[in-house]
Amino acid sequence: MRLLILEDDPQLGEALAVGLRQRDHAVDWFRDGAQADAAIATAPYDALVLDLGLPGTDGMTWLRRWRQSGQTLPVLILTARDGVEQRIAGLDAGADDYLIKPITIDELAARLRAMLRRDVRSAITPLTKSNRSRCVSRRSQSSQVVSLSCA
Secondary structure, three states, X not given: OEEEEEOOOHHHXXXXXXXXXHOOOEEEEEOOHHHHHXXXXXXXXXXXXXXXXXXXXXXXHHHHHHHHOOOOOOEEEEEOOOOHXXXXXXXXXXXXXXXXXXXXXXXXXXXXXXXXXXXXXXXXXXXXXXXXXXXXXXXXXXXXXXXXXXX
């Protein structure tokens, strides 16, 4: 899994990056939203871990702006902001999950795996009675493989 961490605290950012790399993840760590924007524009990521207390534009504002631009990358907020209202605001701003610091790397890794499982499942359109009539199946002439596409 390739991860982008957006965390301004040097000790925490390094600890997260090292811990996730030890669990066989590719990790890029940035300290502000402008750096993250540049990285996302040039490299594919599976998920983003976002701190809310960033310099310049705070994480919540960055996330809202980013989602409004059409970005769909799964985002897990990792922050010390522990109020219920703050958690709701983070999820409503576009986060897929919200964790309150302090956390263990094992829990973070498990949450990321779960978040990506949900993301994969949501990308699959199940075949139902209501959409079955719009689907066309094709048999490849060179093999027995059948492809199904839905309009």
